[in-house]
Amino acid sequence: MYFGSIAQYVAIVKSDTIIFENHDNYQKQTYRNRAYIYGANGKLLLTIPIKHTGKENNGKQLYRDVRIENEFQWQSLHWKSIQSAYRTSPFFEYYEDELVPLFEKRKDYLLDFNYECMEAIHDCLQLDIPHTKTETFHKEYQDINDKRILINAKKEEKHPLSSYIQVFSDKHGFIPNLSILDLLFNEGTNAISYLENQMIF
Secondary structure, eight states, X not given: OOSOBHHHXXXXXXXXXXXXXXXXXXOSSBTTSEEEEEETTEEEEEEOOBOOOTTGGGGOOBGGGOBBOTTSOHHHHHHHHHHHHHTTSTTHHHHHHHXXXXXXXXXXXXXXXXXXXXXXXXXXXXXXXXXXXXXXXXXXXXXXXXXXXXXXXXXXXXXXXXXXXXXXXXXXXXXXXXXXXXXXXXXXXXXXXXXXXXXXX
């Protein structure tokens, strides 16, 4: 996921070990190339543009093969949007140097970039949970708590997440389950304990 949602990070924090799906088909309208942050006008969508395959393979391609469309200045736009949204948050300056390098160098493959983003977030959260990656695709798993549904933005369930103070909450109220960036910049070192105390379905 691209700076995954808070619900996704609740699932991660509550796990002893994680297996990331590396062999599924890419699907539109998922958190693979989108993240929601809290801007001055409310919920703001950040989308990484991707290169589509057209009619080749019926338009299907593996997630790991999806290439980023770099004809657009998306990295500069995303970082400016994040700065604008969070520069006045309590912990933006604390984490800024960890995150800005992600937006300064051209990225080619979506999956690789998302792993870079995840590693940066794990460093910021000081989160050290063992993880592996799938080697083949399985539609269903036995004896594994399958949370792949959390990647689906279109069919997302509402989770009973506790509120916390957000930069623009005096204007638009609390907006739940945004990108982990929102929690990180607003709660800082308290983010882990927040995640540990949440429940998701």
